[in-house]
Amino acid sequence: PVKVFTSRPDTIFGVQYLVLAPEHPLVKKETLPLEHAGNVLEFVEGLKKKQNMDAAEETKKGVFTGLYAHNPFTKQDIPVYVAPYVLSDYGTGAVMGVPAHDKRDFEFCQVNKVVEDIRFVVEPRIQPLDEPLDKSIPFTAEGVLTDLSGPYKGMKSKEAAKAILKEAQNMGVGRPATQFRLRDWLLSRQRYWGAPIPIVHCPACDVVPVPKEDLPVSLPLDVEFSGKGQSPLARKEDWINCKCPNCQGPAKRETDTMDTFVDSSWYFMRYTDPKNTSLPFDPVKASALLPVDTYIGGVEHAILHLLYSRFISKVMLKQGTYQQSPETKPGNGEPFNILLTQGMVHGRTFKDPKTSRFLKPEEVDLSDPANPKIIETGETPSISFEKMSKSKYNGVDPVTVTNECGVDPTRLHILYKAPPSEVLEWDDKSIVGMQRWLVKVLKLSQSTDKTAQLPLMKEMSKEERELYRVTHQTIKQVTDNMTTTYSFNTVISDLIKLSNTISASLVTASSPVYSHAVQSLVKMMAPMTPSMSEECWENMAQNNSVLQQSWPELHAEALEKDELLCIIQINGKTRLNLTIPKEISNDVDKIEKRVRESEAGQKWLGDKTIRKRILAKKGELVNFVV
Structure with a gap:
């Protein structure tokens, strides 16, 4: 069987093909039909070139394997394709194609002409009789199952998903599962300034970890930088060559070092005990001070850096490197109590409207700031606010700004222009x-x-x-x-x-x-x-x-006001607003007296008999029933 993961079991009757990752175990010469193997393997080999991979992903191109899979619910055989948009290291390396209810599947189906008749198995809950479902585009929302969904016809998507999942378990073809949207973290880098990876490569024993008593592995200090993009460690023979911890035979150290994200993922823990020379930090000190009360960082690090920080923090807690009391918030090894991610500052950017070339400041006439012109052509440039960079010529020198405007006004301007988490368009x-x-x-x-x-x-x-x-x-x-x-x-x-x-x-x-x-x-x-x-x-x-x-x-x-605004209603309808002293807010007699004395009160109440008086919201609302 081919394992697939889906978050939409209600669309199982709409599966019309499968797509495998190029690295899937079924994509081999010995498992593919003879008449299709050559074409498939040639397609897969071509994907090893980045430009071919990018082109295939962009055009939604795939190749038919000659294989067919059996849909246990529809009892139909469906074609199996290979395409680069399916990743071998994400999920199961195979996805089900539901062109009627997924935009990417719909585009893939059209480009590769997989099927002519697309099966719409879910439709909107409310569909006007005179407006049939538009089948020229996929319907991706939840809804009600159609006639093509067999015994589940008429069920709502969530209800049907539970029923279909239960039947899949009874049939032995499926089960509930949580699929984390995580991929492997490649942490090796070909640089000198990084934490050495404590691994030794031995011809006899293969990959061997450095023994605990030999940790940490220290970087050599007398290295030479060639500027050729190679790690200086790769040329440091007296450091590379070592003995295998297992067999004591000749071996070589790993020359890659760890990514900077490894260093930055726990530095805040080191702050709890920065002068410790024998441990990363004292467990007692770290346990007393962690988690971080408020963590401030740029939005560009809001995903990867913070993900790794949470990962390292939780691992260290599980290993007992530090402790958290049960009442600690947020708990569960979370490293930060409050997280504040700052938005980026975007600069005013000028582009040539014809070539989209970024224009330098000296190429734009700003004598009339509201109506800039390209000096060479006299045309109006395209103007946008984009992330500041040298290539876009939209950077701002803070020294120039503070010299002209002052530090305090500049700081106020930055803080006032946008909330900390939002993008700030510099002006x-x-x-x-x-x-x-x-x-x-x-x-x-x-x-x-x-x-x-x-x-x-x-x-x-x-x-x-x-x-x-x-x-x-x-x-x-x-x-x-x-x-x-x-x-x-x-x-x-x-x-x-x-x-x-x-x-x-x-x-x-x-x-x-x-x-x-x-x-x-x-x-x-x-x-x-x-x-x-x-x-x-x-x-x-x-x-x-x-x-x-x-x-x-x-x-x-x-904070308590001397006066408050009292809303006066007559028979439940608001007729006037009356400002009254706070001390009479609970005295309906005095409020009525002031209403009758007011011009609006005389208009709406006159000499009418009040049958009931209702005082609400601590005197902020009075309703007279007449």
Whole structure:
């Protein structure tokens, strides 16, 4: 039998061919029919050339083997093909072809003319009678099984999948399985600067691991680099030649070294005990400090590097290299508690619209930034934002930008332009907005009372209480975003709103509440704008550095509003919104009195008799039934 894996058992009646990987055991001279063997083996041999492999994958080209497989559900024989898109080291090296319900299978079937009549065994759950299923394209979603699915006709995909799987087990032809989307990790490299692979090659004993007592294998220090792309270790005869640990005969060391991903997959563990000369790290120290609280890295490493880090971390935990208590989060050997992957910065890129050639900055006329022109032709270039690289001439020199715009405004611009995990499209023209805001905060710091003492809330005026409330609401929001969501763009937005509130407030600059608001603003800015924050702090005649101050402490009571907006409904329909003092929010008599006194209340209530009053949401909603 040929083993295949599928995530869609409900399409088993739609299998019309099989495709094998070129390296599959059935693709051999002795297993192929004589009249097809030559053609198949010639096709497979040609795939060893990369350009042929790429062309075959792109064109969906395959070759018929002359073999047929028997579908145990349809009782039909189906043709078997060979194609490079099936990988021998992924899954079972064979896939079932369901052209009606898989885009790749559909394209392969058309290119290689496998069958003329494609079997649609699943259809949409809701299909208009006057709009028959379009069979010129595959239907890849789940749905309802058609007449061609035998006894499973009319079943929904998930229901049918379970029933078909159960029948496959009864027939002895299938079973449930989890197929991991993992491939082998090739970790050897032909470079000098890497961890040596502790393997010895012996003519008599074959591949022999270096004994534990001889680990670690050290790199020789007196190597020569030829620049020819070969490992320097391959020419270091006195290091290569050694004795076989098994037979003591002549042997040679492995000259490949490990990939850099091996080094970077556990470096954070070494941080727990960096000066240990006998072990990678002390198990007690590592157990106390791991996992990493917050791990920050580029999105380009979000898959491979992190996959290897998780793998190494879990292996070390299983081997007892370090311990995790049952209550440790996230547990199970996961190396990172919080993972923050930063998006890339994309640069403005100019291309010739005819040739798609990347244009150098000096080839583009930017005298009118909104209407760039190619200097040589006068044409408008194609403009896009792409990953910065030398070949695209879209890099930005940070020194030039910071010299022109300042470090603090540039940092603010980067943090404000996009969330950390998103792509940032670089445009330094908007840095001026950050410069203006910093100047505004600087002016606020110059106007505050230097010795003001903050009064109790009950002693504050109405305007002071509102400014105090907004200040502490900002403290709460900024603290949450700085410590949990890492939405620094939202942090900056909240700080800008606070500065606007301070500027627009009727509270005088001599008020202690005003001073408290400005000081809180400057403290919260400090991690992102340390230079400007220090200057503002000095303006307020404060001692020491702003970076040595405690983070603003939240006063929870300040978040409570003096007034709230009450929605007034008449017979369940919203008729007006009324601002009421918080102290009467639970007093429906006083709320009714204010409604009747209002112009809108007189219009909708008039002299009508209220039969029932319903108070909800702590006074934020009142419904009068009349």
